[in-house]
Amino acid sequence: MRRAEREVAGVAALAGILDRAAYATLSFLDSGAPAAVPVSFGYRVEGGIFVFYIHSAGEGHKMECLQNDPRAVLSAVGDNRIVLAEPACRSTCFYESVIASGEVEFVTAPEEKRAALDCIMHHCGGAGTYDYPEAMLERTAILRLSARSISGKSNTAEMKR
Template identity: 30%
Template sequence: MPETASPQTTSPDASSSGYEPTDRTVPTRSRDRAAYDRETVHSILDAAYLCHLGFVRDGAPVVLPTLFGRVGERLYVHGSTGSRPLRTAGRSEEGLPVCLTVTHVDGLVLARSAFHHSLNYRSVVVHGTAYTVTDPEERRVALDAIVDQVVPGRSKDSRPADGKELAATAVVRLDLREVSAKIRTGGPNDDPRDLGLPYWSGVVPVAPAYGTPVPADDLDPSIGVPAYLP
């Protein structure tokens, strides 16, 4: 999306209610799309359940999609105790340097010029170190948060993990400290010289759509679809 800055953007907010910008969280381009206030960051995170988690293995980057949950200023990711990133985080007291990114696509931005094509989007990028969570109560809270991030309220309407399942599950924590949001909204930024060209210009809105819930084959038919489903 190598276009110049959009006029319809969110201004940076480095006030005390926000995250302190750092060299890593101030973009080299389109700085006027960056936001650092907690409300914006939390709202983007809370509208998602999937993140892309990056870490370094043998000097090379690895990016894996995974579920996450937010509890206040902490994000949690879980996985099998046998999975590579979680094993790596658990092995070291120094933790595992990670980058956790969440992205929503809100629209396809079609300009008259190929150059000004873009997306409307909301993203959050979190830099930091992931630590294995060992405290039993924090692990339970984290696992509930991950389930509730997918469907709010669901953790209360399912069987909690038992001892064997908890033993097989690694939970890591990433604090919200070095964080930025980036938002693009609005229409295409066509060059004035392109306005007379015979090409359609505008935005195609995009949003996730949830279909009719499909009950498991073995579900007791007397159990109806819960009201909390999307």
């Protein structure tokens, strides 16, 4: 990272940014070309590893791409504020972000799907556990991305201005 003073490290700090992110962008390869889609997500930390869950339709172009090549990157932006100034080159952006990479796995066990959907619901502000009808569970795909690498970056020192 070029600006080492902006690096965010540690589970709690990275989790704080993820908690403030309304959505993430999942990037993957589409026949060798880059592709990216915004996604709803949830996450857990298991043994110090960030595990991300994403729900999806069971079929479609994204799913075909990930079945062909499961490598993916997830990026999330927490707080973000642009500050315009004169001259324009003095404008800046206060931000915080997390980038995680790994390989997507397809969750098929109904109990793990339920737990993953609860995780996504909790990230969206829900609490507790939810009832998911069997038919819905069958047609909903759950993607699991265990972060092989994860990094955070922040320029929030003056965000409160």
